[in-house]
Amino acid sequence: MSSAEPSSNISMAISDSSTTTGGGGPKMMFAPFSSLISPTFWGKFDEVKVEVLQLNEDPVPICGFYAPHDMPGVNPIISVDNTSFDVTSKPHYGAIKAPGMIKTTISAEHFKAIDYNELMRNFGKSLFGEMLFSEEGLTRLAQNPTMLASFFILTYADLKKYKFLFWFGFPAISLPSVETFKVGGSTVPASEAFPNYEQDLAKRLQQQQQQESGEGGKGFFLLVKNSEGSIELKSLEQIDQIITSQTPLSNLWFGFLDTSSIDDTPSWVLRNYLAFIKLKLKLPAESEVNIFSYRPGRSATMKDVSCSYRVLFHGIEGAVDSLDTVKFVGWERNDKGAFGPKHVDAQMTMDPIKLAENSVDFNLKLMKWRLFPEFDLKMMHRTKCLIIGAGTLGCNVARCLMGWGVRHIAFADNGNVSYSNPVRQSLYNFDDCSSGGKGKAETAAASLKKIFPGIKSQAAKIMVPMPGHPISAGTVEQVKKDYDKLVELVQECDVMFLLMDTRESRWLPTVLGAKYGKIVINAALGFDSYLVMRHGMSVPGTNKRTLGCYYCTDVVAPGDSTKDRTLDQQCTVTRPGVSMIAAALAVELMASILHHPEKAMAPGNVMDSDSSLTLGFVPHSIRGFLGTGEQISPSFQAYDKCTGCSEKVLAELDQRGFDFVTDVLNSSSEYLEKLTGLDKMKEIADLAEGIIELSDDDDDF
Amino acid sequence: MTMQEGRMSYEQFTFACANFIKCPQAQIDSWRLEDESHEFGESFLSLSTIRQTSVPSSGTDADVTVCTVEESDAGKTDNSFNMKLLQYRFDVLYSVSHCVPVLYFTISETSGRLLSLDEVWTLFGLQAETDTSLWNVVSWQDHPVLHMPFLCVHPCSNWAIMKECFQGKEPTCEQFLISWLSFVGNQFGLKLSPAYLLNS
Numbered sequence: 012m013s014s015a016e017p018s019s020n021i022s023m024a025i026s027d028s029s030t031t032t033g034g035g036g037p038k039m040m041f042a043p044f045s046s047l048i049s050p051t052f053w054g055k056f057d058e059v060k061v062e063v064l065q066l067n068e069d070p071v072p073i074c075g076f077y078a079p080h081d082m083p084g085v086n087p088i089i090s091v092d093n094t095s096f097d098v099t100s101k102p103h104y105g106a107i108k109a110p111g112m113i114k115t116t117i118s119a120e121h122f123k124a125i126d127y128n129e130l131m132r133n134f135g136k137s138l139f140g141e142m143l144f145s146e147e148g149l150t151r152l153a154q155n156p157t158m159l160a161s162f163f164i165l166t167y168a169d170l171k172k173y174k175f176l177f178w179f180g181f182p183a184i185s186l187p188s189v190e191t192f193k194v195g196g197s198t199v200p201a202s203e204a205f206p207n208y209e210q211d212l213a214k215r216l217q218q219q220q221q222q223e224s225g226e227g228g229k230g231f232f233l234l235v236k237n238s239e240g241s242i243e244l245k246s247l248e249q250i251d252q253i254i255t256s257q258t259p260l261s262n263l264w265f266g267f268l269d270t271s272s273i274d275d276t277p278s279w280v281l282r283n284y285l286a287f288i289k290l291k292l293k294l295p296a297e298s299e300v301n302i303f304s305y306r307p308g309r310s311a312t313m314k315d316v317s318c319s320y321r322v323l324f325h326g327i328e329g330a331v332d333s334l335d336t337v338k339f340v341g342w343e344r345n346d347k348g349a350f351g352p353k354h355v356d357a358q359m360t361m362d363p364i365k366l367a368e369n370s371v372d373f374n375l376k377l378m379k380w381r382l383f384p385e386f387d388l389k390m391m392h393r394t395k396c397l398i399i400g401a402g403t404l405g406c407n408v409a410r411c412l413m414g415w416g417v418r419h420i421a422f423a424d425n426g427n428v429s430y431s432n433p434v435r436q437s438l439y440n441f442d443d444c445s446s447g448g449k450g451k452a453e454t455a456a457a458s459l460k461k462i463f464p465g466i467k468s469q470a471a472k473i474m475v476p477m478p479g480h481p482i483s484a485g486t487v488e489q490v491k492k493d494y495d496k497l498v499e500l501v502q503e504c505d506v507m508f509l510l511m512d513t514r515e516s517r518w519l520p521t522v523l524g525a526k527y528g529k530i531v532i533n534a535a536l537g538f539d540s541y542l543v544m545r546h547g548m549s550v551p552g553t554n555k556r557t558l559g560c561y562y563c564t565d566v567v568a569p570g571d572s573t574k575d576r577t578l579d580q581q582c583t584v585t586r587p588g589v590s591m592i593a594a595a596l597a598v599e600l601m602a603s604i605l606h607h608p609e610k611a612m613a614p615g616n617v618m619d620s621d622s623s624l625t626l627g628f629v630p631h632s633i634r635g636f637l638g639t640g641e642q643i644s645p646s647f648q649a650y651d652k653c654t655g656c657s658e659k660v661l662a663e664l665d666q667r668g669f670d671f672v673t674d675v676l677n678s679s680s681e682y683l684e685k686l687t688g689l690d691k692m693k694e695i696a697d698l699a700e701g702i703i704e705l706s707d708d709d710d711d712f
Numbered sequence: 713m714t715m716q717e718g719r720m721s722y723e724q725f726t727f728a729c730a731n732f733i734k735c736p737q738a739q740i741d742s743w744r745l746e747d748e749s750h751e752f753g754e755s756f757l758s759l760s761t762i763r764q765t766s767v768p769s770s771g772t773d774a775d776v777t778v779c780t781v782e783e784s785d786a787g788k789t790d791n792s793f794n795m796k797l798l799q800y801r802f803d804v805l806y807s808v809s810h811c812v813p814v815l816y817f818t819i820s821e822t823s824g825r826l827l828s829l830d831e832v833w834t835l836f837g838l839q840a841e842t843d844t845s846l847w848n849v850v851s852w853q854d855h856p857v858l859h860m861p862f863l864c865v866h867p868c869s870n871w872a873i874m875k876e877c878f879q880g881k882e883p884t885c886e887q888f889l890i891s892w893l894s895f896v897g898n899q900f901g902l903k904l905s906p907a908y909l910l911n912s
Contacts, residue, residue, distance in 0.1 A: 047762065047799060048824035054860055078742075082764050085797070103760075104742055177823075355823035359861065366861055369852035380849055381868065 039191040039322060042086045042271035044077070044162065044279045046179040046343055049092035053175060053357040059096050060115060060168050068121065070112040070134075074098050075162055077230075077270050078106035079307055087270035087278040089162055089181070105220060107230035107268060109160040112138070115168060122167040122176055122352070127342065134163045135182035135339030139283065143184065144334045149291045153247050156231035159283040165352070173361045178352035181341040183282040187330040191285055194299055194321035198275055201303070204264075204319035205234075205242055213315050215244050216305060231284065234264035234303055250291065264319065266303035277304050277320070279341070289324055296326025368465040375416045383625045385606060391416040394605065397504035399423045399475060399520055401451040403587075404510035404534050406438040407594030409459060409468075415602055419467050420459060422452040423500055425474040435587055471496050477515040479571035481677045490676070494519075494669055501527055506601055509533040509561070510594075515569035519672065521546065521560055521655040522664055530611045532601055533561045534593045536585045541593040544632035545600055546656065547649050548611040554658050558615045558631050559647045562655030566693055568683035569654065586637060596633055603629040615646035652692055654683045715888045716878045718871030719811040726755050728885035729804075733757065737907040746857070754857050757804040759902070765798050765835070797822050798835075802902050804893060805856060812870040813889060815896050816855055816862035829863065836901070846899050865896060 064071065073096055075089040089109055094100040102108045112134065116122040138161035142148025152158055166177040202208045212234075219232070233245040235258060245253070253263065265288055271278040281302065288300055302320040330336070345353045358365055372388060379386040396412055398405045401424035409420050427448035433439045438458040443449045452470035459468040473493040476482075482490050501507060501523045509517045509524075509531060517533060524531035524546060531546035547558030562569070603626045607613040614620055615631030622628075631646035651657055663671045663686060675683060684690040715724070726747070732738055733745040747755040803816040819827045819835065827835065829852065838847055846865055853864035870892070877891050887909070894904040 045797070045822070047797065047822045049760070049799065049801075050818060050820045050824045050826050051858065051860060053824050080762055082762065082797075085764065088762065088797075090799075103744060104739055353823055355821075355825045357824060357826075359826040359828065360824070366852070366854065369861065370854065373851040373853065376851055377866070377868075380866070 036193045036195055039193055039281075039285075039320075040276050041183070041279050041282050042273045042276045043183075043341065043343070044089045044179075044181040045086045046162075046164075047088045047090040048177075048355070049090065050357070050360045051093035052091050052095060053173075053355070054361055055093035055096055056113075056166075056168065056175075057170060057173075057361060060170065064115055066117050068114065068116055070114040070163065072098050073111045073113050073164070074100065075109045075111050076102045076106040077109055077160065078103070079268070079270050080272065083272050084274075085272050087280075089160075089179075091164075107157060107160070109157055109162060110138070111161060112163040114163065114165050116165070117167075119167050119169075119176060122165065125165065127178075130165065131180055131182060131339050131342060134161075134180060135184060135337075135341075136334065138163070138182060140182070140184060140337065140339065141334060143286060143290050144332075149287070150251075152287055153250050153291070156229055156247050156284075156287075159287060160230065160280045172356075173358040174354060174356050176352050176354045179343040181279055181343065182339045183279055183341045184286045185338040185340060186286055186289065186332050187336045187338070188327055188332045189289060189296070189324045190327065192323045192325055194323050198304075198318040198320050201315065201317035201319060204303075206240075208317075209315070212242055212244070213307070213317070217307065219244060220307070230268040230280070232266045234266050236262040254292065260298070260300055264301040264303040266305055269304035269306050269317075272306070277302070285322065285324075290332070294324055296324065298324045300324075364464045367463060371413075371463065371465070372416065385625060387606065388416050390605060392418045394506060395419040395421070395504045396506045396508065396601075397421045397423065397500050398455075398508045398510060400508075400510035400512065400516075401426070401436075401438070401455040402432075402510065402512060403435045403437075403590040404536070404594050404597070405508070406436045406455060407591055408508050408510060408534075408597055409455065410437060410462075411595055411598040412601075413459065413463055413466060415598065418465065420456075421469045421471065421500055421504065422455045423471045423473050423475070423497065424450075424452040424455070425472060426451045428454055435590065471500060473497060475511065475516045476519055476672055476676055477513065477571075478518050478569045478675045478678075478683065479515055479680065482673060487673075490673075491669060494672060498523060501529060504529060506530040506532065506605075508597060508601075510597075514572050517561055518569045518655060518675075521562060522660055525549070525556075525560065525656040526661055526664060530601070530604055531560070532597050534597045535561075536589050536593055538584055539586050539589060539637040541589050541596075541635050542632060543593050543596040543600060545604060545611065545629075547615075547631075550612070554661070556649040556656060559649045560653060560656040563650040563653045564647060565654065566689065568680035568687075568689065570680040589637065592635065596635075599626075600630070600633070602626065617644075652687045652689045654687050654689060657687050659687050714882060715885070716875070716882045718873070718875035718878075720813070720885065720888055721811065722753060722806050722808065724885045725806045725813060725889070728889040729755060729757050731886045732889060732908075735908060737905050741905070749857060753806055753808045756806070756857060759802045761800050762797050763800060763901075765796050798827075800901060801862075802897065802900075803855065803858075803862065804889075807867045807870075810867040810870065812867045812874070813892055814867045814870070815865040815893075815900065815902075816853070817865075817900055817902075818862050819901075826861065832863065846896065850900075865900065870896070 073091065075091045075095060077087055077089045080088060098110070116125070139152065139158045142152050142158070162179060162181045164177055164179055166175060168175050201213070205212050229247065231247045233247055233249060233253065235243045235245055235253060237243055265284065267280060267284055269278045269281070288294070294300070300322055302322050304318050304320065306316045306318075308315045342350050345351050375386070375388050375391075379388065394417055396417055396419060398408055398420060401422045405422065405424065409422070412420060428439045428443040428451055429448050430444045433441055433444065438455045443454050450470070450472045452472050456468035456470040459466045473496050475497060476490050476494055497519065501520070507520060507524050507529050509520050511517060521531065528548065530548070532543070533546065534541065534543045544561065545558070546560040547556040549556040604611050604613060606626050607624065607629050613629040615629070617628050620628035630644035633642060633644050635642040649656060654660060660683070681690065684693070720728070729745055733743055741759060744758045745755070746758055749755070799820050799822070801818045805814050805816060807814045819832055821827070829850065833847070836847070846869070849866040849868065850863050851866070852861050854860070855862040873895060874888065874892055877895070883891065890904065890908050893902070894908070897904060
């Protein structure tokens with residue numbers, strides 16, 4: 012026994028007497044109930060707490076179930092599930108319904124401040140104790156003997172965290188006047204106690220159980236040996252008749268369904284049953300009664316191991332039974348074997364966010380099982396994506412990324428949601444536009460969380476510094492701040508999506524992407540055409556890159572492209588579907604890169620690619636033209652005079668940082684052309700004809 | 713659609729369930745037929761069992777104060793707190809889209825805490841990601857009727873298994889259900905007694 016247990020005088024007296032007296036044999040031992048909670052119980056409890064109990068701490072009735080189990084040496088078990096809150100619910104086949112109460116405290120402090128002994132006593136009295144001390148109560152118990160198997164739960168629910176504190180009590184009465192002993196020491200198997208047990212009585216008991224099943228068996232019954240020597244099966248209600256018929260106690264067995272599977276140790280319910288027998292029959296001290304412990308086999312491999320006990324009620328001098336002197340015990344021990352509450356984290360069962368995460372992953376796993384065995388969901392979960400530009404492309408890219416199981420998405424955008432946006436930009440709605448419009452980046456990030464709370468989205472309201480958009484004295488501080496934030500975002504991410512609306516705004520992210528070795532995916536739209544591409548990566552340990560970036564095919568450095576444009580050129584002038592197509596291609600391109608054995612170093616043309624890859628080859632660029640229904644995937648080399656990714660530019664950024672950027676912003680395009688040597692190239696090129704011109708007009712995305 | 717091709721209709725499924733539950737062994741094992749819903753596809757068989765396990769307790773009570781209660785009582789055995797029990801629940805539903813029975817199950821502690829998929833893998837002694845059995849198509853799903861999370865054995869490969877099983881012979885509805893359940897259930901700790909097939 013645990014040292015945590017104090018001992019009262021009364022119980023000490025009981026313990027002492029067990030070793031010294033006893034007319035028959037050893038003291039009767041009982042196997043206490045263990046609780047078993049179905050996961051469905053907590054889900055239902057949550058509902059009841061919120062809708063019915065609220066802040067009420069008064070106990071409410073519930074029901075539990077006990078049935079024989081097939082594990083040897085295990086205590087009897089009382090289980091509760093989602094049906095427990097409906098006291099009219101019917102038990103499963105072969106199970107007995109036990110009445111119970113649940114008391115819910117409104118705080119953990121209230122739970123801890125409770126006088127547990129007092130609570131046990133109060134529940135013991137109200138559940139069945141009071142009934143044992145009145146004639147009318149004893150009659151009611153004979154009619155509804157399952158009240159002798161009553162239980163209660165003390166609980167506290169932390170519904171925000173889906174955590175529950177709970178403690179089961181199975182009140183058993185201790186009569187101060189008596190102790191019970193097994194006469195003769197051992198038990199008699201049913202087959203010896205009753206003639207022809209297996210062919211006759213066992214069958215009748217089983218039938219009885221089947222008849223009662225559905226209605227809820229009572230679990231208590233009487234066996235009476237009549238004058239012919241055969242055994243009659245009677246309900247406990249008939250006890251009064253039997254008392255008046257002067258049937259000798261030796262011909263009477265008090266039967267009960269014994270769900271303990273511990274040898275020689277009957278279930279806890281027998282304690283209260285014995286008290287009932289003692290008080291109902293008004294037995295004098297030193298009386299003996301027969302108890303029939305019914306333990307039917309549950310499966311073919313399990314035999315009926317019912318047995319008969321002869322029990323002696325040994326009187327204790329001077330002690331009197333009254334409701335005031337009886338004691339109740341029966342707190343359940345926790346997993347550590349100590350008396351104290353248990354707690355459970357039911358987040359798995361109840362948290363809808365957890366459920367959504369599981370379901371989203373499941374859908375993706377289906378793809379892995381069926382078609383795409385090399386799919387790496389964990390990698391998708393880990394990949395951090397930075398979306399620069401939260402317009403039509405940005406919104407659609409983010410949605411598609413979530414479809415692939417991406418959990419980390421950051422938006423960078425300087426704009427606010429305007430009334431023209433929601434119809435094309437799929438993360439915004441009408442309400443986001445009022446009073447000047449909410450910030451796009453934060454609205455998009457919040458919108459992702461609404462769609463899928465498992466997402467870790469963040470937002471940065473920054474203006475990307477752009478070549479040809481000079482810094483004034485008044486803005487220099489803000490530009491520096493935006494620059495620093497952009498550098499931080501780029502460093503934190505794994506994949507950058509450049510989805511802005513001008514050519515020049517892509518310049519700084521391109522340079523930063525190259526500097527920090529990030530995967531950069533770029534999408535740009537024309538009226539009915541699109542370009543989706545990945546930027547070439549440098550061979551590890553070198554500055555050499557094979558595939559080009561967005562600027563590698565350019566012969567002019569980026570400058571202010573908006574100043575000479577007409578209004579229609581500055582606004583959304585693309586066919587609406589173009590952005591959806593390009594956004595989808597951009598995300599699929601990322602998925603292909605991440606699943607390629609060489610990642611971003613994957614060759615950019617079909618000829619050099621491994622044809623066995625499930626996602627196919629990883630194009631360097633994809634250009635599509637809606638007007639002709641064509642799509643091509645050209646690949647081009649990095650250019651050593653590129654204004655975006657060439658060594659000269661990167662070296663300059665390394666050395667001069669923000670000062671270099673300031674120079675680029677404040678100068679005309681000639682500054683970058685001079686730096687990279689593009690100006691000399693242009694002079695030569697003017698002499699030669701035939702540079703293919705591919706249009707990637709940038710519009711508002 | 714025939715059962716020898718590995719699929720069954722919902723009517724065949726409910727018919728098989730109704731017969732299954734009448735089998736004396738099903739009563740002994742405490743199978744239940746949940747057919748109170750009259751919605752198409754919502755009848756299902758359910759079995760709850762308790763088992764002992766050697767897996768040590770998760771020890772969730774570490775931080776709980778021990779309470780002082782008068783439980784000194786010589787008449788009580790206290791052998792059970794060091795034995796860990798797990799509850800298993802198996803539900804057999806019908807997949808309308810795949811036209812096959814589907815197995816849903818949960819394993820939980822006595823406190824009602826569900827074991828995570830990783831814990832279930834450990835319980836069955838499996839190596840995650842390397843195993844190629846049906847365990848690879850197990851994942852959390854919303855139980856279609858109870859709307860609570862259950863581990864679901866995805867039915868995508870069911871019909872192929874069942875087609876193999878009957879090799880062109882047309883089984884009865886019950887034989888189909890029992891054969892499927894004994895094959896699939898067996899991998900997830902649901903052992904069906906041979907008594908079922910003898911009775912069918």
